[in-house]
Amino acid sequence: MSLFITGTDTDVGKTFITASLLKAYLDLGKDAVAIKPVQSGCENSDALDTKVYKSVNPNNNFSPLYALNLATSPHLAAKADGVEIELEKCVNYCNEFLSNHKEVLVEGAGGLFVPLNDNQTMIDLIKRLDLPTVLVASNKLGAINHTILSLKTLKNYGIKTPLLVLNLSDEKSEISRSNIEYLRLNFKGEIVVINSGESIDSASKKLLNFVKNFKPNTQKIDLEFDKNHLFHPYTSSISPLKSYGVKSANGSYIEVEGKTLLDGMCSWWCAYGGYNIPSINSSIIKQINSLSHIMFGGFTHAPAINLGKKLLEILPKGMDKIFYCDSGSVSVEVALKMAIQYQQNKDPNKNKILTILGGYHGDTFGAMGVCDPTTGMHSMFGGILSKQIFAPKPKCKFGEIFDEKTLKPYEEIISKNSDKIAAIIVEPLVQGAGGMWFYHENYLKFLRKKCDEIGALLIFDEVATGFGRLGEYFASSVAGVTPDIMCIGKALTAGYMSFAATICTKDVADTICQNKRVFMHGPTFMANPLACSVALASIEYLQSINFKNRVKDIEKELKFELEKCKKLPEVVDVRVFGAIGVVEIDSEVNVEKIQEFFVENGVWIRPFGKNIYTMPQFNVTKDELKKLCDAIYESIKTRSYK
Numbered sequence: 001m002s003l004f005i006t007g008t009d010t011d012v013g014k015t016f017i018t019a020s021l022l023k024a025y026l027d028l029g030k031d032a033v034a035i036k037p038v039q040s041g042c043e044n045s046d047a048l049d050t051k052v053y054k055s056v057n058p059n060n061n062f063s064p065l066y067a068l069n070l071a072t073s074p075h076l077a078a079k080a081d082g083v084e085i086e087l088e089k090c091v092n093y094c095n096e097f098l099s100n101h102k103e104v105l106v107e108g109a110g111g112l113f114v115p116l117n118d119n120q121t122m123i124d125l126i127k128r129l130d131l132p133t134v135l136v137a138s139n140k141l142g143a144i145n146h147t148i149l150s151l152k153t154l155k156n157y158g159i160k161t162p163l164l165v166l167n168l169s170d171e172k173s174e175i176s177r178s179n180i181e182y183l184r185l186n187f188k189g190e191i192v193v194i195n196s197g198e199s200i201d202s203a204s205k206k207l208l209n210f211v212k213n214f215k216p217n218t219q220k221i222d223l224e225f226d227k228n229h230l231f232h233p234y235t236s237s238i239s240p241l242k243s244y245g246v247k248s249a250n251g252s253y254i255e256v257e258g259k260t261l262l263d264g265m266c267s268w269w270c271a272y273g274g275y276n277i278p279s280i281n282s283s284i285i286k287q288i289n290s291l292s293h294i295m296f297g298g299f300t301h302a303p304a305i306n307l308g309k310k311l312l313e314i315l316p317k318g319m320d321k322i323f324y325c326d327s328g329s330v331s332v333e334v335a336l337k338m339a340i341q342y343q344q345n346k347d348p349n350k351n352k353i354l355t356i357l358g359g360y361h362g363d364t365f366g367a368m369g370v371c372d373p374t375t376g377m378h379s380m381f382g383g384i385l386s387k388q389i390f391a392p393k394p395k396c397k398f399g400e401i402f403d404e405k406t407l408k409p410y411e412e413i414i415s416k417n418s419d420k421i422a423a424i425i426v427e428p429l430v431q432g433a434g435g436m437w438f439y440h441e442n443y444l445k446f447l448r449k450k451c452d453e454i455g456a457l458l459i460f461d462e463v464a465t466g467f468g469r470l471g472e473y474f475a476s477s478v479a480g481v482t483p484d485i486m487c488i489g490k491a492l493t494a495g496y497m498s499f500a501a502t503i504c505t506k507d508v509a510d511t512i513c514q515n516k517r518v519f520m521h522g523p524t525f526m527a528n529p530l531a532c533s534v535a536l537a538s539i540e541y542l543q544s545i546n547f548k549n550r551v552k553d554i555e556k557e558l559k560f561e562l563e564k565c566k567k568l569p570e571v572v573d574v575r576v577f578g579a580i581g582v583v584e585i586d587s588e589v590n591v592e593k594i595q596e597f598f599v600e601n602g603v604w605i606r607p608f609g610k611n612i613y614t615m616p617q618f619n620v621t622k623d624e625l626k627k628l629c630d631a632i633y634e635s636i637k638t639r640s641y642k
C-alpha cells in the first residue's frame with residue numbers, strides 16, 4: 001500500500017518516519033521504495049533525505065526530481081536555482097514509481113501549504129496523487145493545534161489520513177503526554193508515538209502493526225447496483241447503455257476506474273473551467289459552515305444578495321429582477337409563467353407561446369411544450385402538453401451572409417397569431433440539445449422588433465449559452481439583442497450543483513404584480529445559500545481567467561483542427577462557434593459503440609443523433625484540443641460510430 005508522508009511543519013522528522021516505514025515494509029518482505037520529489041537544502045549533501053532511505057535499503061537510491069540548493073521553502077529555493085517547480089512533472093515522477101512498485105512512500109516537503117510555485121502548494125500534489133496520507137507531528141507545545149489544523153485541511157480536501165505519528169515525544173513531559181491523550185480522543189485513525197532519540201529500527205517496529213493491518217478503502221464502484229436500480233438520462237432500464245464509474249475529476253481530466261479521460265463535454269455545458277476548482281471548493285466549505293439553507297419566504301441572506309449584484313453587473317442592461325430556482329427546466333417554467341401572468345394584466349387573450357423548431361428547453365411539461373415536437377417527443381405526451389405555435393428552424397447560419405427572404409415565414413406566422421402570442425421563447429444563436437445548430441443574429445433582431453410591435457415578450461433561454469461559451473458572458477451580448485426575460489442555469493455554478501435563475505425587466509415584474517397580484521412560484525430551495533455562494537465564486541472565477549480571449553483562441557483552434565473532417569465522405573457539416581465544435585454526419589451514431597471508441601482513446605466525448613461535438617473547458621491546452629479533434633476525426637474515419 002503506497003502512502004504519502006506529510007508533516008504539520010518542517011523539522012518534525014518526516015524523513016525519519018518515512019525511512020522507518022520503509023524499513024517496516026522491507027521487514028515484511030515487500031517491494032517498497034521511498035521517494036522525495038522535491039527537496040531543498042541540497043547544497044549540503046549530508047542533508048539529503050534520500051541518503052537516509054539508502055541507509056535502510058542500499059538499492060533505494062533515487063535522487064529528488066527537484067534537488068534544490070538553498071535550505072528554504074521549495075518555491076524560493078527553486079527561484080534561487082532559476083527553475084520553476086511544475087506540479088505535473090512531480091505527479092508524473094511519482095506515478096512512474098507508483099506504476100513500477102507495489103509500495104511507494106512519497107515524502108512531501110514541509111507542511112501542507114508549503115508553496116511549490118506561486119500558485120500551487122504541497123497539498124495540491126497530495127490531492128493529485130490521491131494516496132492515503134501519514135501525518136507526522138512533533139510532540140511538543142502547540143502540537144494539538146498544528147495537528148488538528150492539518151487533519152481538518154486534509155479532510156476538507158478529501159484526503160484520507162489513516163495514521164498520525166507523534167514524533168519526538170518525551171514520556172517524562174506532561175505536555176507530551178497530554179497531547180497524546182487529547183489527540184487520541186479527537187483522531188479516529190491510528191496514532192503511533194515515537195520518542196525522541198529512538199532509532200529507525202525501533203520506530204519501524206512500532207509502525208509494523210499499521211503497515212501490516214492497514215487496508216486502504218479500494219471499494220469498487222458498484223456498477224451492478226447502478227445497472228439494476230438507477231435510471232440514467234434517456235436510456236433503457238431493461239438494457240441500459242454502459243455507464244463508466246467515475247472516481248474523481250481534476251481540471252480537464254476525469255478519473256474513471258483504470259483510466260484517465262480528457263474531458264471534451266464539460267458535463268453538458270456546465271463545467272466551463274474544468275473540475276475541482278480550489279476557489280469554488282472553498283466557497284462551499286465556507287458557506288456550509290455558516291448557513292446551508294434557509295427558507296426564502298420571510299428570510300434573505302448575503303449569498304443571494306451578493307450573487308444578485310454580480311449578476312446585474314454582467315447581464316444585459318435592462319435585466320433587473322431575479323428569480324432564483326432549481327434547474328434550467330424550472331427556469332423555463334418560471335419564464336413561461338411570468339409571460340402568461342404578465343399578459344393576464346395586459347392582454348389576457350394572449351396565452352400562447354411561439355418558438356422555433358429544433359429547440360430544447362428542458363424536460364418538464366411547460367418546457368417540453370416548447371421543445372422541438374419531433375426530438376422533444378411531443379407525440380408521446382400529446383394529450384397533456386399545451387399546444388404552442390412553431391415557426392421554422394432558422395436557415396441562415398451565424399457568421400454567414402443573411403438572406404432576408406428567410407424571414408418571411410416568421411412574418412406570416414407572427415402576424416397570423418399576433419393576438420394570441422404571449423411570448424416568443426428561443427435559445428439565442430445556438431440551439432443546443434435540439435441539434436447543435438448556430439443561426440444568424442438577424443433572426444433575433446427581427447423577433448425583438450416583432451415582439452415590440454405585437455406586445456409579446458421575448459424570452460431568451462440562455463441556460464446553455466450563458467457564461468462565456470460564445471466568447472461573451474451571454475449570447476444576447478453577442479447578438480446585440482436584449483430580451484424581456486432570460487433563463488440562466490448550467491454553467492451558473494461551473495458544474496458544481498443544480499441551480500438556475502430567471503431574470504426579467506422591471507416592467508415585466510411590475511406588470512405581473514398589478515391588480516394586487518403576485519408571481520405564483522416559490523420553490524423550496526429558492527436561493528439556496530450554498531448554490532448562491534458557489535455561483536458567485538464561479539462568476540468570479542470566470543472573470544479571473546480572461547475567458548473572452550481564451551474562447552477566441554479555442555474557436556480558432558477548433559476550426560483549424562476540425563477542418564480535416566470535411567474531407568470525410570460521411571461528414572455533412574462542420575461548424576464551430578465560440579468554444580463549441582460540431583461535426584454532423586449522415587446517420588445517427590451508435591452511442592454505445594462510439595463511446596467505447598472514445599474511452600479507449602482516452603477522451604470523453606458523447607455524441608447524440610448525428611452530431612459528434614465537443615465543448616471543452618476554457619483552460620484547455622492546444623495539445624488537448626488537438627487530441628479531442630483527432631479523436632472525433634478517427635471515430636468517423638474508422639466508422640466507429642456505426
Ligand SMILES: *Cc1c(COP(=O)(O)O)cnc(C)c1O
Nearest residue numbers: 327328329360361362432463464
Ligand atoms: C439544459 C437546458 C435546459 C434544461 O436545464 P436542466 O438544468 O437540465 O433542467 C433548458 N434550456 C436549455 C437551452 C438547455 O440547454
